[in-house]
Amino acid sequence: MATPDEPISRFKKSMQDVYGPIDDLTAEKAKTWDPPSSPGAGGHRGRYLWTDAFGVVNLITLYKETSDPSCLELAKSLVRTVHDVLGRTRDGTARLPGATDSAPLKGGLRIGKLDEGGRDGDGQYHHYLTLWMFALNRLSVAAGDRGYNDLAVQLAAAIHPHFVHRSSSGRLSLVWKISMDMRLALVPSEGHLDGATGYVIYGLLQRTAAHFDSSSPRVLEAELKDYSEIMGREGGRGLTASTDSLDLGMGLWMCHLARGEPWADRLGAESMYMALKALGRDRGPPSRRLAFREFGLCLGARCYGAEGLVAQGVDELVRFWEEYEDELDGDLRPISLVMYAAAIMPGAFRKEYLPLTK
Template identity: 35%
Template sequence: MVSAIYRLPLIISLLAVGFYCVFLARQPWILRTVARRIRNLTLSELFAGKQTLGRMWSEPPDPMRTKYAEQLMQNFASRTGISSTDKEPTRYLWTDSFAVCNFLALNQPEQALATIDSVHRTLTRERSFNKFLGTASEDHPTLGGLRIGKKLNERQVNEHFDERLEWDRDGQYFHYLTKWMFALDQVAGKLDKPVLNVWARELAEVAHSKFVYSRSGMEKRMYWKMSVDLSRPLVASQGHHDPLDGMITAMQLQNSAEQLGVDKEGPMLENVVADYQSMIQRGDFATADPLGLGGLLLDAYRVFRLRICGREVISSSGTDARIATCKVLLEKLLQASLTGVKMFAEDFDAKEPAGRRLAFREIGLSRGLRVISSIRFSEEASGDGEKTSIEALIQLRTFDYLREEIESFWMNEKHQQSGTYKEHQDINDVMLATTLIPRGLLN
């Protein structure tokens, strides 16, 4: 009888808590308000160490997340012919670039190297696989660039341009090439394979020579998509972040070459960096596209990492000017990211059905938010002209709820059965694994 008396208040309390949780779930603005109220509490998390600038911090691995990501990557490797020799390899450059990084994060170096080998046996060659692209060879596989990996052949010279159909046609994308450069460089550093950095720099040089152009008396610009043999543009408009991506990637490759002791081998990229730098001076980086935002956040992280390594944007105005330029670039990237995340958050509907959403685009933002959270400033930096960047980072942390909502939504097996998810399963699975185990993107 006594136990029954105590049981009733307990049941009532549990029901009250349950109703309150349901209420909060239906009123996400309350959670966002609370997040903004506590943003100043995250300030201490952004300070670490006694260095003048700061350091990167990596979130401890979560066993459940790691196991889930490992299963995603195991299925991907089997499905696309990386770990299964009886299957025709189905390579796609963007997806494979992040797959390489995921295998590094999972401490599976053999799979990372097997992916690189499969990509180079497939996408550095013509669609018949019989001939290398351009002047590429076994010893220098990236000299002709890499195909996207689309199912349809590229548009021929005499074919009419169809904007919708162009998305499904092969060719070369600059922003896919930079992702492959990044992946090669990550493996070069983590597995002590310097030749991969040389291949990445060779790819950077050929991509710059084919995608960057200028007409007489006009500023330099970039093509968005080139033919498989890099002889003609397929889409002449410039990608929003392509010059920025090219500059930061080239800087990273040069920095890694020096650390790996191969800076005397392969091309030097100072002129490449300078060209891209001239193009971004007039650029506005802000975007509300979640995939573009994720890339922008990753770029901000890479600029921060380069500053810690002591490398700055190349300039002819002396060391002080170079440092200021890189500091300003980091501020611009963080501010643009913050502006974009705010715009995205205003329109984001977490209750939107899976069939009306694209997982890999949303997960791109989730990945960027997770990567940017690894930045830590030293206490000295708060008084050393870094306040704008620190404030932007603090505000970006208040949007961590977006990351959690996106990840939990797409980890739901019911949502993975939607047509939009299954249609792009390879890229969706790999991107989901990347945001769950981003260590492969970090140094």
């Protein structure tokens, strides 16, 4: 990753290290491109939902930066492959329960964990699914095709009743992980910012649906009401800046999407202060660190608007990992590479990069 020096060249190299020699494909060939399953994005049958969500958004960034239509076609092909692999059972013989050929995301999407069961086995994560919804939304806007946002809405509506529950006392709760068939809660605790992220992403999908068809009923209205209620518990005091690099960075990214809302501005300011502290501390040798989590911090800070010492700290952290590329080995290499690319060139992760315009 250390050379060549231009950010877009380093960006392309990282993407090709994960997805193969995509730079040589024409737009026509990109339409039938099959992403590699080995090494691919890691995960089961070469697909991992978080990594491929970054892959889709990064390809849209390349499309906007280069005006190369093959990048947009590659993003579409990657979406198709993810739905064909992670939208099906692990043996690939059937769609996930609830899904059909005409509604492929009504059964949700698997994480893509290598193991089927166990503590860290396959299933469905709320925060992975909302990130995939964002990727579909960005593809919809970039391509001018409402179909991808419609798929994101389909996914959002399908998973919601399986993650969000109301107790006998009337309190709404949000679980962190459910089974592949969406029937069981595997991790009943609540992700730190899952409720707020659901509120932000579902709102983005709703606005985009209205952009494509202003006469249609407002989608996801009931779901957004639930997320608003979850966020409002205890006066919103649960929305605090994280000390974890990845959570802190994705929180900053989420807040920049909701800039102007009081809760997002407050949390964003607190998180930037925490980012400054995190970037200034000694993190130890690379062997004791996880690069992808630190790239998440860099991405979020840049999207929110890093300046001064924060911007300097982000630059230094990226350069650190460029010097230790050899540490990005094993199962985490694909996720580290796509997040590195997004950290050096956030592109389509930024709200203003793909504005909704009439």
